[in-house]
Amino acid sequence: MIQLVVPDLGEGVRKVEVVAWHFTVGSSVTPDDDIVELVTDKSSFCISAPVGGVLVKIYVNEGQEVSVGTVLADIEPV
Amino acid sequence: MFSAGFLLGQVRGEEAVQTIDLGCISYGDALLRQKEQVRIVAAGGADVLFVCEHPLTITLGRKTKQENIFFPEAELVRLGYSIVKADRGGDVTLHMPGQLVAYPIIGLKRNGRDIISYLHQLEQAVVDFLESFGIVAKGDDERRGVWIGRDKVASIGIGVSRWVTFHGVAINVTNDLSAFRVIRPCGLNVRMTSVEATTGIKIDRALAVSRLTQSFQKVFVPL
Numbered sequence: 388m389i390q391l392v393v394p395d396l397g398e399g400v401r402k403v404e405v406v407a408w409h410f411t412v413g414s415s416v417t418p419d420d421d422i423v424e425l426v427t428d429k430s431s432f433c434i435s436a437p438v439g440g441v442l443v444k445i446y447v448n449e450g451q452e453v454s455v456g457t458v459l460a461d462i463e464p465v
Numbered sequence: 466m467f468s469a470g471f472l473l474g475q476v477r478g479e480e481a482v483q484t485i486d487l488g489c490i491s492y493g494d495a496l497l498r499q500k501e502q503v504r505i506v507a508a509g510g511a512d513v514l515f516v517c518e519h520p521l522t523i524t525l526g527r528k529t530k531q532e533n534i535f536f537p538e539a540e541l542v543r544l545g546y547s548i549v550k551a552d553r554g555g556d557v558t559l560h561m562p563g564q565l566v567a568y569p570i571i572g573l574k575r576n577g578r579d580i581i582s583y584l585h586q587l588e589q590a591v592v593d594f595l596e597s598f599g600i601v602a603k604g605d606d607e608r609r610g611v612w613i614g615r616d617k618v619a620s621i622g623i624g625v626s627r628w629v630t631f632h633g634v635a636i637n638v639t640n641d642l643s644a645f646r647v648i649r650p651c652g653l654n655v656r657m658t659s660v661e662a663t664t665g666i667k668i669d670r671a672l673a674v675s676r677l678t679q680s681f682q683k684v685f686v687p688l
Binding site: 394395396397398399400406419421424426427428429430431432433435 | 507526527528552553554555578579580581582583584609621622623624625626627
């Protein structure tokens with residue numbers, strides 16, 4: 388199982404908001420697909436799939452604020 | 466006006482840092498060009514700076530609050546504004562001819578993976594550009610963008626996909642500032658200014674593009 392985690396986006400960025408999931412649970416994803424979009428004040432940041440597989444679980448809803456290191460989703464590699 | 470695809474590239478060592486002037490292009494078409502280039506840079510291609518102008522267009526960032534748009538959409542359309550939802554950070558902003566828009570497509574994987582540092586670099590490139598016209602300006606960590614005194618001259622909003630940047634910064638150069646009356650730019654109660662309004666001299670577009678290229682190439686040196 389591969390976990391999607393909020394990366395360290397730079398000094399001073401502690402909280403980000405999840406604004407859009409581009410896939411739903413059960414969707415097949417390919418490497419480099421943008422899975423989820425996060426925003427800070429002036430930037431939006433897409434987390435892409437590190438591997439191909441199936442998005443099996445989403446832990447955080449759109450509109451929620453999360454910290455660096457938070458697990459956002461699980462991908463089952465195929 | 467330059468024709469689309471005009472190239473102001475320079476070669477440094479083995480890496481080419483190109484500025485591609487897209488001329489006056491719709492916001493949507495410019496975004497398509499950026500996303501195409503994001504794929505290329507993510508695959509290891511060279512960083513690129515797109516420079517362009519847009520027709521009169523209001524763009525809504527991910528943080529836009531409706532209260533920052535003062536007119537109903539139908540009225541804005543009647544007044545000649547297009548309205549586009551943008552997948553960038555920030556609130557509402559406005560583009561129009563005479564405003565130079567810079568869209569750096571930069572691979573942050575090879576530049577430290579630091580969005581805040583990148584925002585500082587963007588602001589610094591604009592500060593250097595303005596300095597070339599004798600204008601003292603500065604960035605602001607609390608209110609992102611570039612400021613001349615208390616007036617705002619450039620607005621910033623970026624996107625990052627696969628650690629490659631897109632969107633960027635819009636600099637008021639010769640544009641009609643009264644067009645901003647329909648929005649609260651970036652959600653702030655500020656007065657907008659421009660290079661021309663500050664210096665009182667007519668600014669040649671080709672010169673502005675050339676100086677912007679120099680400023681960006683100074684700040685974004687390929688690693």
